[in-house]
Amino acid sequence: MAKKAPRRTAERILEVTLELFNRFGEPNVSTTLISAELNISPGNLYYHYPAKDELINSLFDRYERSLNELLNASDSVRDVEDAWFFMHTLFELIWQYRFLYRDLNDLLSKNRRLETHFQWVLKNKTRAVRSLLDSMSRAGALDIDSREVEATATSMVVVLTYWLSYEYVRDPRHALEPEYAQTALMRGAHHVLNLLMPYLEPSQRQHLMTLVHAYNPNET
Amino acid sequence: MPQWSSFPHAGAYPFDTASVARQWGRLHAGDAEPLPGDARVLRAWALFHSGEFQRATETGLSAGGDGITVANKATCVYANYLEQSERTRLALFLETAERARAQAAEVPANPNAWYWQAYALGRYSRGISVAKALAQGLGKRIKDALEKTLKLQPRHADAHIALGAYHAEVIDKVGALIGRMTHGARKDIGLQMYREGLALNPGSAMAQLEYAAGLVMLGSDPDSPEITRLYQQASALDPLDAKERLDRDLARAEFAD
Numbered sequence: 447m448a449k450k451a452p453r454r455t456a457e458r459i460l461e462v463t464l465e466l467f468n469r470f471g472e473p474n475v476s477t478t479l480i481s482a483e484l485n486i487s488p489g490n491l492y493y494h495y496p497a498k499d500e501l502i503n504s505l506f507d508r509y510e511r512s513l514n515e516l517l518n519a520s521d522s523v524r525d526v527e528d529a530w531f532f533m534h535t536l537f538e539l540i541w542q543y544r545f546l547y548r549d550l551n552d553l554l555s556k557n558r559r560l561e562t563h564f565q566w567v568l569k570n571k572t573r574a575v576r577s578l579l580d581s582m583s584r585a586g587a588l589d590i591d592s593r594e595v596e597a598t599a600t601s602m603v604v605v606l607t608y609w610l611s612y613e614y615v616r617d618p619r620h621a622l623e624p625e626y627a628q629t630a631l632m633r634g635a636h637h638v639l640n641l642l643m644p645y646l647e648p649s650q651r652q653h654l655m656t657l658v659h660a661y662n663p664n665e666t
Numbered sequence: 667m668p669q670w671s672s673f674p675h676a677g678a679y680p681f682d683t684a685s686v687a688r689q690w691g692r693l694h695a696g697d698a699e700p701l702p703g704d705a706r707v708l709r710a711w712a713l714f715h716s717g718e719f720q721r722a723t724e725t726g727l728s729a730g731g732d733g734i735t736v737a738n739k740a741t742c743v744y745a746n747y748l749e750q751s752e753r754t755r756l757a758l759f760l761e762t763a764e765r766a767r768a769q770a771a772e773v774p775a776n777p778n779a780w781y782w783q784a785y786a787l788g789r790y791s792r793g794i795s796v797a798k799a800l801a802q803g804l805g806k807r808i809k810d811a812l813e814k815t816l817k818l819q820p821r822h823a824d825a826h827i828a829l830g831a832y833h834a835e836v837i838d839k840v841g842a843l844i845g846r847m848t849h850g851a852r853k854d855i856g857l858q859m860y861r862e863g864l865a866l867n868p869g870s871a872m873a874q875l876e877y878a879a880g881l882v883m884l885g886s887d888p889d890s891p892e893i894t895r896l897y898q899q900a901s902a903l904d905p906l907d908a909k910e911r912l913d914r915d916l917a918r919a920e921f922a923d
Contacts, residue, residue: 455920478750489747489912490919496792498752
């Protein structure tokens with residue numbers, strides 16, 4: 447019998463649950479399906495996660511931790527190239543935990559932890575986007591009136607947060623399948639950054655258009 | 667009663683009333699239940715130890731008296747290890763808690779009437795989220811019922827383990843300070859309870875699994891040698907009955923691919 451560190455089972459449960467939540471949506475995945483997929487007994491699943499909510503909370507905690515680490519890097523964004531990379535990394539993280547965004551309202555209505563913590567997620571995202579705008583302004587890539595920063599940051603966060611819902615509504619059967627990830631994320635990053643267009647320095651504006659075209663020649 | 671899922675190793679632990687009576691001390695080292703005088707209750711226990719949890723419940727209920735304890739244990743074991751639906755599982759725990767509450771009201775000197783009330787409410791609380799359960803005042807009911815069990819039967823190993831789990835769960839979910847101030851939860855008492863429970867029943871895989879989970883909740887590194895050793899010990903035990911087999915399987919799954 448192969449000997450593994452005990453917590454390996456708990457880890458495996460989380461990995462498989464994340465995969466199932468992402469594919470089918472959290473409301474459509476029961477603990478029965480999770481234990482069947484892992485080929486473990488219900489007792490084994492309950493030992494580590496006595497309720498589905500515990501699985502949701504553990505996955506959310508991981509997401510929140512990774513997100514905060516990433517958002518802290520926003521003040522080192524200097525130009526459009528950095529911003530493109532930053533947004534893309536952010537979208538990749540959201541994609542990894544897309545079940546949270548797919549059924550966000552449903553999750554918020556039944557899980558108290560998410561209800562309170564998602565407000566922090568939004569605030570942290572807005573704070574990070576504001577610091578990205580400040581940092582780009584300081585570096586001379588952006589010229590934005592300080593009175594417009596707040597509204598622009600909020601608009602960017604709204605697009606960032608709801609982009610996958612938009613993709614899902616456009617094509618519910620395919621949008622959240624892994625093979626569509628790349629294009630969906632590109633479109634998201636593009637549309638978030640597009641909100642900066644009016645404020646970008648001409649060379650930066652040109653560079654953003656070049657990046658969009660290079661990564662996705664079908665979009666302009 | 668709808669059909670319950672079967673014990674996955676049906677027939678592997680065949681018990682009759684004679685073999686249950688012969689091995690009573692070892693089989694009940696955890697719950698300290700006295701050997702019943704009523705033949706119907708002993709039949710219910712034979713079904714329980716064989717893994718026929720639904721028939722054990724039905725037989726225990728129809729016998730009444732101490733038979734209620736068999737029904738409560740069989741229902742909790744089934745709900746905890748084998749029931750697939752989360753909703754049914756919670757309903758079974760609530761049903762048991764209510765049955766045990768009525769039993770304790772009728773026979774307040776029966777330690778297991780208090781114990782199964784606490785166990786069922788504890789598992790129910792984990793199922794709905796410990797924070798929510800504490801807000802509903804279930805924490806106090808669980809703690810009081812376990813302390814009552816131990817007052818009536820100080821050698822109740824399973825109640826020691828469950829009380830250890832109470833302290834660990836509360837601290838894990840609400841933090842040491844609020845846990846202590848509001849719910850009387852203390853890390854040192856929790857650890858002491860686990861250790862006393864294990865000392866009373868060292869051959870229990872369930873006690874080792876619970877202790878391992880408790881140590882993690884109280885801040886130990888999940889990969890620490892102590893926790894690995896607990897899982898290894900639990901995996902190596904030779905199960906005497908169906909319930910012990912379920913615990914052993916659970917421990918082994920921790921090491922499987």
